[in-house]
Amino acid sequence: MCKNNSLEKSKELFKKTLVAIENPYKSVNYVFRNIVDTLDEKNIDQVHYIGVKDVEQIPRTLVTKLANSNFLLHTLDAHSLGGRAIDVNLMNPITARPMTGSSSGTAINVFAGINDLGIGTDGGGSVLAPSMALNLFGLICPLIEQDEMKKYNRKSTDGIEFYPSIGLISKRIDLIEKGLSILLETEFKEVETDAILASKKVEGYKDVTEFPNSTSSRNEMINFLNEHLSNYDCLIDIEGPIDTEGFGDTVFGHFDDKTKIIQANANKCLSKVANMVKATSIVVPTGKLATSYILTCESKKEKIEKMLTIAKRINYKENQLIENYFADLSKYIKKGYF
Template structure:
């Protein structure tokens, strides 16, 4: 009874929509929730996420609960939504999808990522996320080509966002054969030198990389650098953020002048902006700092993804108790009614 009540409160909060992050609610999703089974999933308001993929998620126990607001025209920040942790504009473009996971409305969010549009919103809210260039592709899926605000052609990937890595692991492991062909001890791992202290070298063989300048380099420079890294290493790990805390990480804003470019660079988005552009797999793992996280990157070779998830679990830390207490108790939203 308690679990069903909690999911009813999730629907109440979605319908209340006080953060303006929900476009549509499907209240009948509660019919698929029991005391032991069923979860809620929200999807970004874009046609790229196919109906057949949503149906496949329902077969896995994830019931379509909301359609989530996205930033206008795929912009990297959303002027309509506020990040409840920073009080600043929410990172885009899968802004509402990430926000609805953070608020507890949904267990899993499905967004799309062109130049960081899943990974960056997730990191800004200290959430887990994953993008894969083949995720969600069905017979009715058409690979579209777009152009970024800085003129780079790309095809968006579908991505997953969650508070719990286990939800992402479940979906990705059922979508792909992740049987590893090498052991984790054989992985060639290049690690941002600022994150080196997170690794016990008796468990993982890591090589430090000086990723200086990743926040000031152009996307083209970052693409070239990341491609070079992935030639030499199986996995690249970059610590990034705080996302959009000290700056305004948006090309539309940043292109005007040297001053606005400097403010854009202060948003601390590095390789997170180009993982999808090289059609790689990326995972974000929350760090303890606000809007900070570890970005794990590998080529879209499924036999490496299980090991990538293993590293993600290794880097995981306990949820922030204060944040969980402040935002996680859904009953607090309804003490004064709706």
């Protein structure tokens, strides 16, 4: 890389840290300010900054694996209290409503350009839903640090037992794939498949059926995945808009019929249960606000490979207005009267 490009990359990385320190969305718990000391000028063009959800479940071995491939730990990220599905302490930068949780700060810090890749945990949609809420790519895979994650078995707010999966969030699907390859120590190739089951909302597939919707119970969604995942390489649906017309949160929704309707209007569906059946799932923005394709498969390398191939072929165009407004790092660096 030439000196001018190295200088520009250095400036960009420096701005990321300045914005993290400014913390405009209150989404950063801690900034590793000495990250600059770890930069190698020869490899600076390959450096990516990562943010990690500030929870004990994410093992340090994961961060070390990523660091060995130039994904450097930049921030520890805020998150919703107790894994709640909405975060009453953080605001969604686009909608000005409570941010979708629980990996809320991790998603915001990717969205704002502070980090290139976010690492979160997902029990019942805690990575997939915040990714959708901010039109980001998000992936969960229970094969990542599987033995470690099994130590954190718990019950959901509606009484379903599960343990969390590690998830990745980014504006770029190639960084999602690269991060997954590093963490699973495997390479993914492009492979063909026609064993795809699509919902009626998705065009272009021969095998189509009625998928559960946001009014379905979690058990109905789980039963649907358990029935179909083994028969297909990938299931694909469209989900959203997330948390724009309601609050997809059991704490809020459990009171009465009215709050249940408001909860269902948040349009969360298979994102809430993919982890509970230990599936691998990726969300790909459609371009509409907080609305994504959600692809789900069994957590087997050959099926993940096929699912990633499909996901990468989905035509996605970045929203330039949103990118220009929210990801211009210079806007976040304080400039007063002088």
